[in-house]
Amino acid sequence: MTQGYDIEEVRRRYIGMETAESWGRYPVEHDPIRRHCHMVEDTNPLFLDPEYAKKTKYGAVICPPSGWLAIYFASLGPWPPVFEPLVPIVPAPGKRIINLSQEVEWFQVIRVGDRLSIKRRIADVFQRPISIDPEAVWVVSELIIGNQNGELVCVVRNTLLFHRTPEEVAAEKERRGEP
Amino acid sequence: MKRPQRYWEDVQVGEELPGFSLEINTRRIFLQISGTQDWYPLHFDSQFARRAGHPDLFMNTGFIQGALVRVITDWMGDEGFLKKLYFEMRRQQRPGDVMVCKGRVVDKYVRDGQHYVECEVWAENEREGITTPGRAWIILPTRGP
16 A cells, blocks of 8 residues: 555545536637537538528537537636646545546537536545556546536536556555565 | 438437548647647657556547547437437557547437437447447437427
């Protein structure tokens, strides 16, 4: 066990922890949707063409139903830099993070012009070894996204893996005097 | 011009969602950063990725998710509603790979008055096979009143 790290104490303190609701920096805009579509060569006019979208039942361009885009519009974005953690900060021996799985459940579409809010909640924390780190920590988080009408838009559940680098694992072994 | 619409009655279990392929090259890596605004170096800096214990950089969750969502939205048409998408980032899409994304209908049923189609969706490449298995629950319109 990494020096001073107590997974049971972390579980007691962090499971169920929730952040206050916060609002995205900008309304939902055309251009981030266009860039998101460009990266996967998506030419769907429902996401890109205001004239086409106006004639559909939505009446406006909507976002592709990607949890990633919903989180983007409900958050502050990478610039100007504002520290905004993905989830309440759960202590872990490793600082490297990988997103292992995601589930997104949708309740409303997102239209250009919407304002989105986000609340973050820790659903579970546990320790399970991976090939490069025997003390990797797994965090299950929920991101609850709403809109300006007080409607629930989607819930995004992520399983995040926090791990150490091979050098950090080797250094810890050496500290303990393990071969 | 209106895009083709899928109706629940016309869907066959076992039917394939055609999907598409994307080359993972330097241009795609830049497009990934532009399209996701994810500036974590694991997804654009090979040296950073190797120092973290990975063989190379790999494409991020937002990119893979965007591709799986496109498989579904290309197929379901404007009136379809993606109710839920689950996927696992089991293996990686790295520079030099050709990522192929596809799907298949595995079930259809009516629940709470809604007409659902359940699909397997996935990303794969030649090097590792299926890298990102997933499942989608889609609500489709019906032809009837």
